Amino acid sequence: MGESLRSRHAHLARRYGRAVTYLPEVATFSAVVDSEPQAWDDLARLLGPSEFADMFSSDATPPADWEPVFTLEGRQMIWVGDGPDDRDRAGVGVVELGADSVPDMRALIASTRPGPFWPRTHELGGYLGIREHGTLVAMAGERLRPPGWTEISAVCTAREARGRGHAARLVLALVAQITARGERPFLHVAETNTGAIALYERLGFRTRKHVTFRGFRTP
Known part of the structure; x- marks a missing residue:
């Protein structure tokens, strides 16, 4: 998903530091460059407080203060x-x-x-x-x-x-x-x-x- 945001969907993306997500009316998919705390801080700042981050199939684990919303096997x-x-x-x-x-x-x-x-x-x-x-x-x-x-x-x-x-x-x-x-x-x-x-x-x-x-x- 991150590859799409960084390439053919770059015109539909928002970025801050080590985080990227789609424009709000396009999709809620988000990605971080790595699982370091700074990347998650960047994503939180990009999205805002109490906002939804759909991490799709990423196995990166956010900090403990991020609330789990859903988990789905596929x-x-x-x-x-x-x-x-x-x-x-x-x-x-x-x-x-x-x-x-x-x-x-x-x-x-x-x-x-x-x-x-x-x-x-x-x-x-x-x-x-x-x-x-x-x-x-x-x-x-x-x-x-x-x-x-x-x-x-x-x-x-x-x-x-x-x-x-x-x-x-x-x-x-x-x-x-x-x-x-x-x-x-x-x-x-x-x-x-x-x-x-x-x-x-x-x-x-x-x-x-x-x-x-x-x-x-x-x-």
Whole structure:
């Protein structure tokens, strides 16, 4: 995550000393250069008192006066290219989502809860969706972008539209989009979301490593 903030997402970042985070309306992800006390002091000053710091999968441990907010076990999966050979058809019915679609995107996120999505999160990368009778019923997009890689995120489908293959089409459309740029897709998923893990494996993703997602509140 820190690599994204220091490279292709540098224009969306705030920095102070040895700490960096996204602009507030983009994401709450934060990073420190190392686990020295000064780095955590810099992050606390950057965020302000009693503010949320999503450390994502960093194993750096903050000082004792930082309040733990959540811990979630998950895994990082990378696309290895042995999924179904139907990426050319994946874009059927898929539309690009821009700033004018943000209210619809946030409404879908609120009802499906795949993860945080702020008013400017869509600026992290390209987002795609599927509409039925004008209503956005499924979406997925690009989030973290370390050099040579792009993360697929915010994969979600409205309850009334599930079972129609929307998530698979969107993920494969993003895979095609990312690989066309010469980059490699990856994603993160909670260990408890066994249905999503099975889908991603069917689409050609394999587990690279298990991770622990953590969030804290500044003193």
